[in-house]
Amino acid sequence: MLSGLVRKEVVKDIGHVVALVLNFLWVGLLGFGGGFGMIPLMKSATLSHHWLSVATFDKAIAMGQITPGPVAISATFIGERVAGPLGALVATIAVFTPSLVVIVVLSHWFTRLKKVLAVQNVLFATLAAVTGLIAGVAMTLGESLIHAWTGAVLALVVAIVALRWKVPYWSIILGAGVVGAIWFRP
Amino acid sequence: MVNAPVRRPRPTLLALMRVYTKIGILGFGGGYAVLSFIRSEVVDGHAWIDAEQFDNVVEMSAFAPGPTTSNVLAAIAYRLQGWKGLVMGTIAALWPSFLLIMLLAVTTRILHNPWLTGALHGIEVAVVGLLIDVVWTLWKDVPKAVVTAILALLSLALTVLGLNPVITIGIAAAIGLLDFLIRRQPLSRGSKPTSEIHHE
Incomplete structure (x- = not known):
């Protein structure tokens, strides 16, 4: 009976790993507009599979901000929570592979591809949609995270500081962490 | 080359x-x-x-x-x-x-340290501010036209309603292609130096 249980666990894990790979390949392939374009895709993949709660997903994105690398590294956190170190590894590889393949293709064809006007148009349309997607995520994220005026003030100050003064990114994250430790400590 | x-x-x-x-x-x-x-x-x-x-x-x-x-x-x-x-x-x-x-x-x-939890929540909230910054920066790169404005607003609405973003991006790409086939000329970012469209 115990071995039956163990086998079931293993099968479930393999299922998780396969699902992680397939979903994060999609995220990697469609995440236009820089790393932030991946957040809406990661969120929908993660929540629709019930891999993480909304609160933990928000945490995953915050963790991705703490690391020096791109936001896409949040995939590592999600993979780790879903299927341990193996999950972390496959999610990371899956999320970065499509863009690497596209980079290779573009390296050979970009000059020619750029002249195809239809391609230009499709990419501009996609970029417009991604802008809307990220705005939508900012709204839903704000709704789930900001419950008091203190949160609203912090988000607004960060937006203004980032837009107006282009201060070093790490100082924004560090500052928000310090403010959070004081204001949001449970 | x-x-x-x-x-x-x-x-x-x-x-x-x-x-x-x-x-x-x-x-x-x-x-x-x-x-x-x-x-x-x-x-x-x-x-x-x-x-x-x-x-x-x-x-x-x-x-x-x-x-x-x-x-x-x-x-x-x-x-x-x-x-x-x-x-x-x-x-x-x-x-x-x-x-x-x-x-x-x-x-x-x-680890469930209250200071750490608070700091993390602060960073989560900061992400909302950073996303506003990203939206603003990306929008500056989008050619300003009726079709792009509609696409951006439509995507915003669909995201808030919870539609899978893969579908939204697919719809946008299709509209982008359709728009080109109708107008026979691409959207342009105007005189921005990054745009190479007119350098045949």
């Missing part, structure tokens, strides 16, 4: 990985800050590629999905060392962040 012979010292794979790891450790935040850091390393510091090639690579990377910084690094590595450079360079740039976020994932699961 990409394959034009370049009389420049080509780095060994190890040298490439060393520089990429340095960028991976110190390159906080992504975006333009990290791009200028990468530029100072590979163009000014090591002279592996020249400034014009660098600008080309940055422009090209905007056409690929995924984070701009890792795309730029990958494109440069591919140019210098082929597939091997692409794979090893990307690993070299990402392993510091990978280890750090693994460590964070494990520690936050067992």
Whole structure:
């Protein structure tokens, strides 16, 4: 009976790993507009599979901000929570592979591809949609995270500081962490 | 052209990985800050590629999905060392962040310190502010037209309603193609230098 249980666990894990790979390949392939374009895709993949709660997903994105690398590294956190170190590894590889393949293709064809006007148009349309997607995520994220005026003030100050003064990114994250430790400590 | 012979010292794979790891450790935040850091390393510091090639690579990377910084690094590595450079360079740039976020994932699961929880919540809220900044910056790159404005608003609404973003992006791409087939000319960003549309 115990071995039956163990086998079931293993099968479930393999299922998780396969699902992680397939979903994060999609995220990697469609995440236009820089790393932030991946957040809406990661969120929908993660929540629709019930891999993480909304609160933990928000945490995953915050963790991705703490690391020096791109936001896409949040995939590592999600993979780790879903299927341990193996999950972390496959999610990371899956999320970065499509863009690497596209980079290779573009390296050979970009000059020619750029002249195809239809391609230009499709990419501009996609970029417009991604802008809307990220705005939508900012709204839903704000709704789930900001419950008091203190949160609203912090988000607004960060937006203004980032837009107006282009201060070093790490100082924004560090500052928000310090403010959070004081204001949001449970 | 990409394959034009370049009389420049080509780095060994190890040298490439060393520089990429340095960028991976110190390159906080992504975006333009990290791009200028990468530029100072590979163009000014090591002279592996020249400034014009660098600008080309940055422009090209905007056409690929995924984070701009890792795309730029990958494109440069591919140019210098082929597939091997692409794979090893990307690993070299990402392993510091990978280890750090693994460590964070494990520690936050067992550690429940109120100060840490508060600090993390502060960073989560800051992400909302940073997303507003990203929306603003991206919108500046979008050609201003009725169709792009409608697409952006439609995507915003569909996201709030909870539609899978894959579908939204698919719809946008289809509308973009349809729009081109109807008007027979592409959307234009106007006189921005990044736009090469009119340079036939």
